[in-house]
Structures are given as C-alpha cells and as structure tokens.
Amino acid sequence: MTDPGCEKCEELLQDFLDRTLTNEEWALAESHLEECHYCRRRYRFEESLRRYVKLSAIERMPPGLMAKLEELRGVGGIDATA
Amino acid sequence: MQPPVAQRYRRPVSEAEPATEAQRIAREERDRARFEEEALGLADQVYRVARRLVGSREEAEDLVQETYARAFRSWRSYTPGTNMRAWLLRILTNLNVDRGRRVQRSPQLQPLEESDYYLANKLASTAGEEALEQEQVVERMSQDSIVKALADIQPQFRDVVVLVDIGDFTYADAAQILDIPMGTVMSRLHRGRRALKQRLAEEAVA
Numbered sequence: 001m002t003d004p005g006c007e008k009c010e011e012l013l014q015d016f017l018d019r020t021l022t023n024e025e026w027a028l029a030e031s032h033l034e035e036c037h038y039c040r041r042r043y044r045f046e047e048s049l050r051r052y053v054k055l056s057a058i059e060r061m062p063p064g065l066m067a068k069l070e071e072l073r074g075v076g077g078i079d080a081t082a
Numbered sequence: 083m084q085p086p087v088a089q090r091y092r093r094p095v096s097e098a099e100p101a102t103e104a105q106r107i108a109r110e111e112r113d114r115a116r117f118e119e120e121a122l123g124l125a126d127q128v129y130r131v132a133r134r135l136v137g138s139r140e141e142a143e144d145l146v147q148e149t150y151a152r153a154f155r156s157w158r159s160y161t162p163g164t165n166m167r168a169w170l171l172r173i174l175t176n177l178n179v180d181r182g183r184r185v186q187r188s189p190q191l192q193p194l195e196e197s198d199y200y201l202a203n204k205l206a207s208t209a210g211e212e213a214l215e216q217e218q219v220v221e222r223m224s225q226d227s228i229v230k231a232l233a234d235i236q237p238q239f240r241d242v243v244v245l246v247d248i249g250d251f252t253y254a255d256a257a258q259i260l261d262i263p264m265g266t267v268m269s270r271l272h273r274g275r276r277a278l279k280q281r282l283a284e285e286a287v288a
Contacts, residue, residue, distance in 0.1 A: 010197055010198050010199050011198075013198045013199075014198065014271075014272055014275060020253075020268075038211075041202070041206075041211065041214040041215055042198075042199050042202045042203075042214065044214065044215070045201075045202045045205070045214045045219065045220070046198070046202070048217050048219065048220045049201070049220050049279075050247060051220075052220040052221070052223075052228065053232070053247060053248075053278070054247060054248055055225070056225035056226075056228035056229060057134050057228065057229060057232060057244075057248045058130055058248065059129075059130065059133045059139075060126065060129075060130075061125060061126050061129040061130075061146075062139060062143060065125070065129065065143055065146065065147075066122070066125060068143075068147055069122055069125055069146070069147065069150045070122065072147070072150050072151050072154050073115075073118045073122075073154060074114075074118075074154070075151060075154045075155050076114055076154045076155050076156070076157045076158070
C-alpha cells in the first residue's frame, strides 16, 4: 500500500477516532501511522484532547433541580374519559 | 337542542363496566409513573448537555425544567422502548431554539478554519514535540478555557459537538434530535471540533 502522507492522514484523523472510516481508508491511515511518529503523536493528542474536553465540560446538576423536576410529575394527567 | 351523538350515547364512566374502567385508569397511572421515573433517571445527563448549550447555569436549569414539564405533559407521544434520552433532548433543543437562548458568540470571533493538527502543532512549538506523547499535555490548557472555547463556537456547530462529544449521542441520534441529515451532522461536527481547537490554540496555549 502506498503511503498516503501526513496531509491525507491528518484528513482522516477525526473519522479514524470516530471509527467511521471505510476499510480502505482505515488501512491507509494505519499504514501511515505505523511509519510516522509525527502523525502518531497527533492522533494520540487528539484522543487525550477529546477525553479532556468532555471531562472539562461536564457539570453536575445543581442541587435542588431534581426536587423541582419531581414536582412536575403528574402534569400529564391521565385520560379518564377515553 | 340535541347533544352531539358521541355524548348522547356515551354512558357515564361509573356505569361503563366499572372494574374495567378502573383497571384502565390504574394501568395508565402506572405507565405514566414508569415514564416519569425513567425520564427523571436521565435528568443528570440531560442537564449535562443543556448546560453546554446555553450560557449560564440558571438558563440551563430553566431549560431542563421546561423540557420536563413538556415531556410529562406529552408522555403519551413517547414510544416505549425507543431512545428516551434522545426524545428528551429533541424537546430540549427545540425549546432552546424557540427561546433564542443559545449562547451567542461575539461577532468578532469568526475563526478561520485551521486544519486538524493546528492545536497539536501549537502545543508542540511551545512544549516540544515529545510533550505530545504525554497524556497530561492537554492539561496545559485550563478546564475553564475549554468551556469558554466551547461556548465561543457558532451555535449550529456547537450543538452537534455538544451532543456527540459531551452527550455521547451517535450521529444518527444527533441527526434526529436536531432534525438535520446525518451528513450535515458529520460536517458540522468536523468543523465544530476544528473551530474548538482553533479557539484553544489562540486562547489557551501560552
């Protein structure tokens, strides 16, 4: 398989991590990553970044909100005349 | 005047096979309670997405409450066995768009779209190429700066990034929630992630 080069590898980065590449594209990326430190580091970085973004963005529900949601129960009523 | 036919022939509830009618009501009440419990069990995950779609905690709280009020009112339109989390988020994103409450980015922050390696390259240039090998290299950026960068992405791109990367929704779920084709989800996701990295490269990397 011919080496697609770093530019192509960069293009495949997101779909590679999302596991949405076709088999051919996957093989292309794999063959390049095996040889290329530069791209391998950047793929690994992207993986860590995604984890870190998620970790940073997650905020727990404020205390008290659950009780407010509980209070809304029953607004749907039931259909007693069907 | 004659009452409408349906009313004329409908017997009062008490006369209409009372046991069966009582059973039906009891069953409906059970179904509703089960629905409400399942929905409430997802509240933390619903809030997590809501929080990143709007600008403040207060707005996120309001949005989640409005979502649950509507969901509880329309519980019959939910099909049991389907993805309730996606169903709730569909209500939530619609309400959010209706209220025009999505975080508006400042107009001067129109990012050029840099390539996918841009942020990594920026970090490598300050911390060295080998730093990229370390898991902790991302921690050179503060968590606050990540949240801020996320808020600065254009809403249409951010919605997709938040649903997929923060909310763990599939492309298909995100497409259904936002009522856009899956190809649009994918292209917005790619562009949104690039925009996020661009903002981080500008703001979070010294």
